[in-house]
Amino acid sequence: MSDTWKTVLNLLASGERLSGSAIGEQLGISRTAVWKHVRQLQEWGIPVRKLRGQGYQMEGGIELLSHDRITSRMSPDATELLRNLHLLDHIDSTNSYAKNLIEAGRGAGQVCLAERQTQGRGRLGRTWVSPFGRNIYLSVTWEFDQGIAVMEGLSLAVGVVVCRAIRELGIQEAGLKWPNDILLGDRKVGGILLEMLGDPVGPCQVVVGIGINFAMPTDAVIDQPWADLGGYATLSRNGLAATVISKLLPLLSTYADLGFTAYRDAWEGFDTHRGESVCLISSGKTISGIARGVSDTGAIRLEVDGEEKYFSGGEISLRRAH
Ligand code: BTN
Numbered sequence: 001m002s003d004t005w006k007t008v009l010n011l012l013a014s015g016e017r018l019s020g021s022a023i024g025e026q027l028g029i030s031r032t033a034v035w036k037h038v039r040q041l042q043e044w045g046i047p048v049r050k051l052r053g054q055g056y057q058m059e060g061g062i063e064l065l066s067h068d069r070i071t072s073r074m075s076p077d078a079t080e081l082l083r084n085l086h087l088l089d090h091i092d093s094t095n096s097y098a099k100n101l102i103e104a105g106r107g108a109g110q111v112c113l114a115e116r117q118t119q120g121r122g123r124l125g126r127t128w129v130s131p132f133g134r135n136i137y138l139s140v141t142w143e144f145d146q147g148i149a150v151m152e153g154l155s156l157a158v159g160v161v162v163c164r165a166i167r168e169l170g171i172q173e174a175g176l177k178w179p180n181d182i183l184l185g186d187r188k189v190g191g192i193l194l195e196m197l198g199d200p201v202g203p204c205q206v207v208v209g210i211g212i213n214f215a216m217p218t219d220a221v222i223d224q225p226w227a228d229l230g231g232y233a234t235l236s237r238n239g240l241a242a243t244v245i246s247k248l249l250p251l252l253s254t255y256a257d258l259g260f261t262a263y264r265d266a267w268e269g270f271d272t273h274r275g276e277s278v279c280l281i282s283s284g285k286t287i288s289g290i291a292r293g294v295s296d297t298g299a300i301r302l303e304v305d306g307e308e309k310y311f312s313g314g315e316i317s318l319r320r321a322h
Contacts (some may be wrong), residue, residue, distance in 0.1 A: 001121060002076040003144035004029065005088070008037040009133075010138050012048055015061030019054065040110055045131035045217055062133045063237045065113055081249035083109030090132075092119040094139035095195055095209040102141050102197055102205045108252070111245055117321055120211065122191055124317060129222050136190075136212040138242055142252040147201040153260025153298030155180045155194045158208055160263045161247035163270045166212070168243060175272035178291070178300045178318050182212070183272050186320075187227035189213050209254070210244065260298050268293045277321040278302070280311055287311070288321055 004027060011023055020031040027034070038056055041048050046239065048058045065087045071079065083106070091097050094112045096119075101110045114137045118189030130137050144150050159180035166174040166182065166189075175183050182190035190212040198204030208212045214229035214237050220226070229235055268274065273291045289302035289309070299312035 004033075005037045005040055008034065009041060009046065009062070010064070012056060012058040013064060015058055017051065017055055017057040019240075020056065022055070037211055041132075046133060047217070064133060064316065065115060065241070066238050069236070069238035070113075070242045070245070073239055073246075075246035078127050078246040078249040081109050081253050082111055082245070083107070084111070086110065086112040087115040088112065090114070090116050090118060093117050093121050093209075094137050095121060095193060096208040098139035098141050098209075099195060099197065102207065106141070108141055108143045108205075109249065111249075112139045113137065113241055120220045121193060121209070122211070123193055124315065125224070127230050128191065128193075129216070129220055130211070131217060131220065135214045135228070136210065136244070137227045138210045138212075138241065138244065138305050140210075140245070140248055140252065141205060142208065143198075143203065143205045143281060144256055145203050146256060147199065148196055149201075149205075150256045150259070151194070151196065151206060153263070153296075154206070154208075154255060155192050156267050156294065156298040157251060157255065157260055157263040158192050158194070158210065160266045160270065161251050162192065162212070162244055164266075165240065165243040165247050166229070168191075169240060171229060174270075176270040176296065177272055178266060179298065179312075179316070184227040184229075184303065186272075187199075189227045189229065208248065210248075212240065212244070214240065259296075261296050264294060264296060264298075267298075273318065273320065279321050280316055280318045281319065282311075282313070282316040 020034045023034045024031050038048050048056055091114045094114050098112050116132035117130035117137050120130035122128040159176045162182055163174050163176055173184050177183050178191040181188050193209040195207045215230035216228040276291055278291045289304040292301040292303050295310050299310040302309050
């Protein structure tokens with residue numbers, strides 16, 4: 001695919017109104033060709049409007065991912081840990097892309113962000129809705145020498161730093177739902193998907209995948225209650241990416257030593273369901289109880305008939321009991 005669409009998009013990104021002939025002149029293409037590119041952008045969910053006789057406009061503009069805007073806002077610690085920053089226009093899934101990098105021997109510190117995912121993956125076999133230029137789709141690679149046991153609780157710890165990043169940008173309502181959903185109020189604003197590779201008892205790697213709904217189109221079809229950060233007009237998408245990366249890389253580089261115990265109190269501080277009646281759902285079975293926080297390994301502590309029980313595992317989901 002030629003990159004002319006990207007030039008068209010960049011011209012419209014500021015939100016300014018531009019005529020088809022002005023765009024065409026700049027690119028040396030016909031007005032019809034401009035219209036074809038605009039239609040392509042619209043198909044990807046980019047809100048470019050055709051104004052009768054007055055050209056095109058992208059309401060509110062769009063902030064494309066920028067290498068400079070991300071790296072210039074990253075903390076010194078994270079800058080040192082970053083090996084490569086991969087900015088992708090379209091990809092099936094940033095997690096798959098990152099896995100390929102690991103398989104090609106690229107190791108830890110590969111950070112991948114995409115404008116759009118065509119096959120974004122969520123937990124429990126769900127699809128992660130990933131329209132162009134709207135949200136954060138981020139995957140980061142890391143390596144551990146000691147086998148997958150050191151990664152116990154890692155996905156919850158990642159939830160803590162994502163929640164901290166969102167709060168640091170001024171959104172104090174951000175919270176967590178076990179194991180690692182990021183919520184605004186009762187609605188999901190972000191999710192985390194870890195994928196592990198390598199030797200379960202020796203050198204192994206992890207891809208940490210993070211999706212954050214930044215400005216989801218209002219007509220998005222998502223099979224669970226969702227939220228985005230769109231109402232917070234001062235936020236920048238590149239700034240949010242930089243803040244998350246700045247917290248995530250240092251977390252990964254120290255996790256083998258610190259483990260989840262270093263994050264447990266913070267996780268419980270962000271817990272949106274503590275003390276509430278909840279249901280755990282796993283392969284069709286439901287267990288009801290009262291959420292009592294998490295253990296040192298990231299298992300949920302559930303009070304069932306007066307007795308505390310621990311549950312962990314990737315296939316469990318939690319709901320508030322009605
Ligand atoms: C969840 O279901 O809560 C996890 C969602 C994880 C989505 C992110 S977006 C970036 C990365 N690439 C994927 O395909 N999935 C993760």
